[in-house]
Amino acid sequence: MNSFDVIAVRKQFPALDEGAAHFDGPGGSQTPQAVADAVARTMTSALANRGRLTAAERRADETVLAARQAMADLLGSTPQGIVFGRSMTQLTYDFSRALAKTWSAGDEVIVTRLDHDANVRPWVQAAQAAGATIKWLGFDPETSELDDIAPLLTDRTRLVAVTAASNLLGTRPDTERIAAQVHEAGALIYVDGVHLTAHAPVDARYADFFVCSPYKFFGPHLGVLTAAPELLETLRPDKLLPSTDVVPERFELGTLSYELLAGTTAAVDFIAGLAGTGSTRRERLVSSLRAVEAHEEALRDELESSLRAIPGITLYGHAAHRTPTLLFALDGHTPAEVSAQLAEAGVNAPAGSFYAYEPAQHLGLGPAGAVRAGLAPYTDRSDVDRLVAAVAALTGSNPTN
Missing domain, CATH: 3.90.1150.10 (Aspartate Aminotransferase, domain 1)
Incomplete structure (x- = not known):
């Protein structure tokens, strides 16, 4: 190193x-200057809707594909499972509504007292709309350590929403261990990685859904979600009829902001150059x-x-x-x-x-x-x-x- x-x-x-x-x-x-330059360069270059015919179309397409690969490299995931949105909050609301379509009365959703409200309120509101029950996982006010989730898990648990690091207290729960417990119960786990991704290496593959925000780690203001493409294929979000049904584009409502995606790629490259060694x-x-x-x-x-x-x-x-x-x-x-x-x-x-x-x-x-x-x-x-x-x-x- x-x-x-x-x-x-x-x-x-x-x-x-x-x-x-x-x-x-x-x-x-x-x-950093490199991110600002990437945003400006993209905005002053010819752009169009994504395609492969004109130079402007190809530039837009390549910008999106490059950003998906960059975020997959950062999160240890796959570019086919990278979804871009306006913010982590917006993405979480979108996915809570899509997932809630599969819930019914008697199902259970677990949220924590440690989380940012963007990983609490969307799930509380979606559960209420579906008639599902919300359970709360607390934390010790003295140590700020998250309580044991095991007593809350049942065969009716459908989803657990938990932070990878508290934006208020810094607490880093063992989300990989929690994920193993959640999966053993047959449920899904949605991990808020916004605060953690800026400070430590992440391998998001343990989580069913992992979200972060590039503006916390030198990039522009947008949100990113990663999930296995096979899981994304099972979800049917509300969307416009003519829009593509292909994953991950299925979840990206409207035209993406190409300049912000170029800035995101530049931010990932900047991080890789801070003190990085290795061939990839x-x-x-x-x-x-x-x-x-x-x-x-x-x-x-x-x-x-x-x-x-x-x-x-x-x-x-x-x-x-x-x-x-x-x-x-x-x-x-x-x-x-x-x-x-x-x-x-x-x-x-x-x-x-x-x-x-x-x-x-x-x-x-x-x-x-x-x-x-x-x-x-x-x-x-x-x-x-x-x-x-x-x-x-x-x-x-x-x-x-």
């Missing part, structure tokens, strides 16, 4: 020239993301240790396996006040519940939530020092790093 060169990485992000320390990556990463892009992606994971975890440990030394701070989320995401509150200050003061110091660390409605409620935080500091591959030690100093300044303390 090549060494991870954060100085070289930072040079690829024009936004960092503005001078802020970015801990807002969980809401959307900054964009998949191998380079895995080795790069392992290097990213080591870099981010080391900085997270330093940041967490320094924040703990500040009087009056409360840190949430203590799972054994976590992303580099910290959630904290400060005595005597609302989360919004802390975030505003950090912004004044040039540190971008937002406050709120970040659409993680259920975990925020479960922790007693409510809509005000707390302050979230998320690390990214472009985060360096100086960013960590700035965040710690800015938080300490609010308390009048002077922690050492």
